[in-house]
Amino acid sequence: MIQGRMSRSGLEWFSSLPACLLLLAVVLFSTSSDIHNQMLRGGEQMWGGYYKLRMDPVKPQCEVIQDVDAAVAKEMAEAPPADDPMAALLGDFEKDPAEVRLAIERSAADCRAAHTSYAELQDKLTPGVKAYRTVELFVADLIAFGLAAQRYILVILVMLCAVTATLTRHHIAMRAMETRLDYTVSMTLQTIANAMLLGSSVIFRQSTLASSTALSSEEMLLHNFWIAGFACLTLASLYRLVRVPDDLEPGGSPSKAFMAVPLYTVMCLISGTYFALIGHSSGIGIYLGKMVELADMFLNVGLYVWVGMMLKQTKLATLVFDVFRPWRMPPEMLAVVAVLVAAIPTAYTGASGIFVIAAGAVIYSELRAAGARRHLALAATAMSGSLGVVLRPCLLVVVIAYLNREVTTDELFGWGIWVFVLTATLFGIVATTVNRQSQFNLAPGSEAFPASIRALRPLIPYVLVIVSVVLLYRFALDVKMDEFSAPRLLPVIMLSILLYEHVSRKRERVAASEGGHQGLERSVRNATNDTTAEIGALLLLLGLSVSIGGVIERSHIMEAFPQAFDSAWSAMVLMVVILVVLGMIMDAFGAVILVTATVATIAYSSGIHPVHFWMVTLVAFELGYLSPPVALNHLLTRQVVGEAEVLAAQAEEGTFYQRHERIIMPLIAMGISLVLVAFVPLLFYAV
Incomplete structure (x- = not known):
């Protein structure tokens, strides 16, 4: 929950802009791999044997033998006589002239082939090949750098966004900080927990240095990043502890105050205390380090959150709900429709919590705009990501199949469809029968159906934009839309939609002051502003839950x-x-x-x-x-x-x-x- 906010103007340059650049870098690095694969294929199609042209050919050092008979005679003359005792001692036996000739002929043929290949490669190495090769090798270096940088990007992103969440009081807790006692207890324990994280990381670094295993410069840099990040997080919470906001009520209840402590803080205090008692103070640092081993997965979480925040900046969700409004569905039925529609994007994001963070605000606002009561809208929002986790191509199911040889993705997804039907049916029954407060007076089909068809027309450009991006990746980069490509395709799709809305609004000359679109730059900026604190709150919570798993x-x-x-x-x-x-x-x-x-x-x-x-x-x-x-x-x-x-x-x-x-x-x-x-x-x- 939102525990309060600072003015974002001072934090945009500190967190939002770097976070935006880091997320774009993740998309660029992952896409560059697909581009490089296509460049290798294209090079092979344009110049046969392009893989040999990626580096300058090396001239063979061998000399082509012109006179085989002379070479055989020379080899035989250098051979020791058969009665030489030293030759027998060293294992040198009399050479067969036929075998010597065959070996020399083969050597000569290999040398001629090497020189011929060298000459052919030199002829193929045109200025066009060199220019293409320069670009291709640059992309290859970019991929190598991106793969190596993933771990550092994750640590920087987590720490940057965690500091932002601390400064904006945006960490996830059972309740908000409403009183001064809430604030004091929460920020005090946050400071202690952050100091515990810092201490554990320092101890982990020192124990690693003391071990017999040599520590690479990359691993040392990663340790230093964690330490620097937790030091900044500790200072941020300490600053917040000293600077008490003026909008808090005086007094407070101790029991409620402890409920305002963020969940990551509680997890840190539990796991840190346990590891300290068993003499393993570096435990939290070790288990947080496991996040780095799954850097791509946690970075995908950040990308999904960013996609959801960009979705909030578009009209897409409103236009989708416009299709159902002519039927005048009661709020309960509309809530069921919203949860069912949300199942598909949930299957791509891979976890219900990620989807709630990414698209929950949109679902809630649209249900409220359609007349749903608050409790119903909150229930549907919380459950919006719960049905799609069993559907293809959910990454969570793929992880299960990867870790357990007893099951396959086809088996899990096959039965997942029936589980989805069951849960969707039960949710529909519960939502529309238990405590139903609305009359089911749907609009006549003759009236609602044409209106729904008309409401589909504004969605056509959005569909074309989405299909264009998917087809571009499919045919230009040979990338299908699945659980592995979705994290890098969805940000491109959302940026394309924002660009379309910007261009279409500009063409219509609708000013922002008149209710028009706010512009591409501002939309991306606002989306990233919301993303930074959400990523910090969510990823820090996920990281500490891994530590709790270590305790168990x-x-x-x-x-x-x-x-x-x-x-x-x-x-x-x-x-x-x-x-x-x-x-x-x-x-x-x-x-x-x-x-x-x-x-x-x-x-x-x-x-x-x-x-x-x-x-x-x-x-x-x-x-x-x-x-x-x-x-x-x-x-x-x-x-x-x-x-x-x-x-x-x-x-x-x-x-x-x-x-x-x-x-x-x-x-x-x-x-x-x-x-x-x-x-x-x-x-x-x-x-």
């Missing part, structure tokens, strides 16, 4: 449970509880890694089918993200829609269900889904 792993908690159960039914009960709890406290990717190393083997040994187990895992994670006391997806919803909207919803009167609809409705839908997914299949194969 090192404490050997799972060893307290049986390594196999006699009954698959009793094993499934335990699995459901554990997986939901993990979903409450860890991010999806970190939890999958931990489950693979611990819980999965128990499930397999107990007779639970691997595909069934991972379907249950995905649904259980989503229920965990929606379940109090943490309810991460609700906290992320609060983060993007604003504290005022949530407080306004909480102030509304009504029955118990009506006052807590935003929490209860997703729990009912996902809870029933989990029970059905977990236990119904056991009826068909469990003994």
